[in-house]
Amino acid sequence: MAEKAFNLTREMLDHSFAETVAPDREKLLTCIQCGTCTASCPTAYAMDYTPRQLWRLIQVGLREEVLKSNTYWLCTNCYSCTIRCPRGISLTETMAALKRLAIAQGLEKPSTIQGRVARFYRSFMDSVRRHGRLHESEFLITYFAHTNPLGLAGQGRLGFNLCRKGKISLAPSEVKKRGDIAAIFRKAQELEAGGAP
Ligand code: SF4
Ligand code: SF4
Missing domain, CATH: 1.10.1060.10 (Alpha-helical ferredoxin)
Incomplete structure (x- = not known):
């Protein structure tokens, strides 16, 4: 550099x-x-x-x-x-x-590396927020749908093979106390809104 x-x-x-x-x-x-x-x-x-x-x-x-x-x-x-x-x-x-x-400040554009990284984090955290842990299939679908919809079709075979081998599942596996996870997210949002570093 x-x-x-x-x-x-x-x-x-x-x-x-x-x-x-x-x-x-x-x-x-x-x-x-x-x-x-x-x-x-x-x-x-x-x-x-x-x-x-x-x-x-x-x-x-x-x-x-x-x-x-x-x-x-x-x-x-x-x-x-x-x-x-x-x-x-x-x-x-x-x-x-x-x-x-x-x-x-909305600086991340979807077509840029910044946009893809931001979407990666968002898709990951949204999935954890919903289920208490990562639901891989949902995460991959939402990530590719936002960053590369055409690429999503190309990932279909890979997803099918991963499901077939039991590496990922179409149904989410949820934690028992999802309310506790939601409370952690709420607290994080409060801290961010309050300007915590
Ligand atoms: S941030 Fe720390 S490690 Fe990096 S250049 Fe400065 S003093 Fe060195
Ligand atoms: S925390 Fe980030 S900036 Fe620091 S070494 Fe790791 S990747 Fe690099």
Whole structure:
């Protein structure tokens, strides 16, 4: 990933951006650009900005540049960067906050990698919300129906074979206390609405 130069103008900078997305802005500002996070990241190779570069953009306040990148969408929440960062910065949480902000602002377009990742999360969580655990068939159908309807037809044979071998089921397997799961979702929504990091 090549370094990119910017002709910075006052209008491009949002100095409150770090505070918006980082659980601890002061800590994020202590990043020494050592690159340990990037070296630890399993998906950095596919990101348009590496994690190290992304923190720098956030520090500077290049909000639009950060939000239009694919970097945070490709974060798998593995926590390798957070565990290894010598400054103890909450990097994984910052990636998650960026995803939430982009979704809240409707930035993910269905045809883009951002849109597909956002839909993946939505389909997954909707299925867990409904049944208390993932119903794989429903998840795959809703995901492909939204991101690649033509591809859904192509997945039919694969789905049939998986069902035949008992790997997935057409009927959902539901947990006994679905009310408890619904309560967890409600609480998460309350926390997000209240601006929890
Ligand atoms: S590991 Fe921590 S200090 Fe090093 S570049 Fe990444 S965020 Fe900055
Ligand atoms: S938590 Fe995300 S950014 Fe950090 S190493 Fe894992 S995939 Fe990369």
